[in-house]
Amino acid sequence: MNRVNFKDFKAKALQNPEVKEAYDLLEDKYQIIDMLISMRKNAGLTQDEIALAMHTNKSNISRLESFNYKSSPKISTLSQYAQATGHKLEIGFVRQ
Numbered sequence: 001m002n003r004v005n006f007k008d009f010k011a012k013a014l015q016n017p018e019v020k021e022a023y024d025l026l027e028d029k030y031q032i033i034d035m036l037i038s039m040r041k042n043a044g045l046t047q048d049e050i051a052l053a054m055h056t057n058k059s060n061i062s063r064l065e066s067f068n069y070k071s072s073p074k075i076s077t078l079s080q081y082a083q084a085t086g087h088k089l090e091i092g093f094v095r096q
Helices: 006-013 017-042 047-054 058-064 075-084
Strands: none
Touching: 017 075, 047 058, 047 075, 058 075
16 A cells, blocks of 8 residues: 655645645635634633633634634624734735
């Protein structure tokens, strides 16, 4: 049996333009989720504490920090989350 490691599998899969497009879309979402969780943990806060600061419930924070969020979060939600962790939301674009 010929085994392929994940790195090789990923490289081959990303040669397909449709796979690459889907991957790029998910990569942005993963990056945002990772940033949210990192900000919360670095602030030493729990999801309950973030929820309290944002006047919402823990399940909304859990959903925001996962792929269970059906649509993209509102900018105002991201801004409130950032503020609850002692940050300020900044949005920018970079040339590809």
